[in-house]
Amino acid sequence: MYDLAIIGGGVAGMTAAIYASRSGLSAIIIEKAGFGGQAALTAKIENYPSFKEIEGFELAANMKEQVDALGVESLSADVESLSKDGDVFTVVTNADTIEAKTVIIANGVRRRELGIAGEDTFRGRGISWCAVCDGGFFRKKKVAVIGAGNSALGDAIYLANLCEEVYLIYRRDYPTATKSYMDKLEGIDNIKLMPRHIPVEFKGERRVTALTVRNIDTDETYDLEVNGVFEAIGLIPDNDVFANLVELDDNGYILTDDEMRTKTEGLYAAGDTRQKSLRQIVTACSDGAQAATSAHHFLKL
Secondary structure (H helix, E strand, O other), rough: EEEEEEEEOOHHOOOOHHHHHHOOOOOEEEEOOOHHHHHHHHOEEEEOOOOOOEEEEEEHHHHHHHHHOOOOEEEEOOOOEEEEEEOOOEEEEEEOOOEEEEEEEOOOOOOOOOEEEEEOEEEOEHHHHHHHHHHHHHHHHHHHHHOOOOHHHHHHHHHHHOEEEEEEEOOOOOOOOOOHHHHHHOOOOEEEEEEEEEEEEEEEEEOOEEEEEOOOOOOOOEEEEEEEEEOOOEEEOOOOOOOOOOOOOOOOOOOOOOEEOOOOOOOOEEEEHHHOOOOOHHHHHHHHHHHHHHHHHHHHH
């Protein structure tokens, strides 16, 4: 029996683990993929205090090292269900069953998919949701990035250093990224902007060889010869498994109060998984710290 089970090993989850351990709680982190969450998949981070610039993977690794040094246990598993009986929570995973007095849901979000023809066929065979993870497979090749926000521009800028040509495809007139990303985009000759276009279909045999796009204004469709396509069209929560114990908004994010409490006593949510106006590394840290502190107060009162 643990004092605290933390579902998710991203920035919010690891921060919660640090605060929980330092307050004397026995804690375990359950992570289904890799520690660090979205932060670990970010090429460069320039808005995290104390670092002028740091690679996302390095920042995540530093956090995990701190968590391990504090003796927090980790379990690599996918959560299948969460229930509460009396004062005890039961977290059923595909590897083990964990019992805890309190739980923090910090499972983050997952990448949104396009849902167009060929996506399922070429998943992992030319289609990627992580430029940092897979960009190296496309050195000196032509690729496309779908999206107009910070993530999309960050991916395009990262890939421009590896690839022969990068098509940045988005349906709006202009990218929606912040000025810092727009400034970096200027002067990168091998990034080709394609506003007012939408992807229609992935084509290829064993791997992607082309992306069919449509010009919104002319309704013309044509094929771009590319070897890879990186999707960066947003993030969505994945909270159906917790719906019996939390309240969700219309978009599937968990509702909490300012102290990260959900509608179930002893159950908290932190980070990108909860309804909030700003999803950044610093706000994930804040959420994780507050959630762990709330859990500590609940157990010690």
